[in-house]
Amino acid sequence: MKDVKDRNAVIEDTLEYWQKILRLSEWKIETITNAHLHPKEKWGEIKIFDNIFRAEMHISTLCPEEDIQEVVIHELLHLLTFPIRQFFYKTLQELTRPQEGKIIADEVTAKDEKLLGNLALSFLEMKKQRIPKDEIAEVIKRQK
Numbered sequence: 001m002k003d004v005k006d007r008n009a010v011i012e013d014t015l016e017y018w019q020k021i022l023r024l025s026e027w028k029i030e031t032i033t034n035a036h037l038h039p040k041e042k043w044g045e046i047k048i049f050d051n052i053f054r055a056e057m058h059i060s061t062l063c064p065e066e067d068i069q070e071v072v073i074h075e076l077l078h079l080l081t082f083p084i085r086q087f088f089y090k091t092l093q094e095l096t097r098p099q100e101g102k103i104i105a106d107e108v109t110a111k112d113e114k115l116l117g118n119l120a121l122s123f124l125e126m127k128k129q130r131i132p133k134d135e136i137a138e139v140i141k142r143q144k
């Protein structure tokens with residue numbers, strides 16, 4: 001097991017890399033790497049400060065190093081769906097009674113989590129299998 005300083009460096013580098021890939025470089029993200037999150041299975045969390053492009057990413061001390069990348073991508077993806085979620089919850093509040101609204105909101109939250117989980121795995125997979133440039137050009141040509 002690497003020491004804490006090395007682990008933090010890995011997290012910082014991973015964050016910077018994926019912020020670029022996901023076009024989220026304008027965000028100022030503070031990482032908190034000694035988080036004790038509950039429930040235990042949860043390895044990451046992101047707190048988003050609305051409208052000012054600031055966020056706090058918490059990575060659990062229990063998160064294994066081989067899973068850091070997946071957690072960082074997942075948490076970053078939350079920034080991309082955040083405006084949609086905000087709009088949705090606001091509209092939901094206006095149009096439904098609180099109890100109905102909560103059931104719908106919970107359902108959408110679960111679907112959002114599942115979507116982001118799958119996307120994070122897809123990004124990782126794509127990173128592993130660097131697709132050759134000519135192959136990409138070929139696929140684009142075929143779609144036209």
Ligand SMILES: [Zn+2]
Nearest residue numbers: 074078113116
């Ligand atoms: Zn999540």
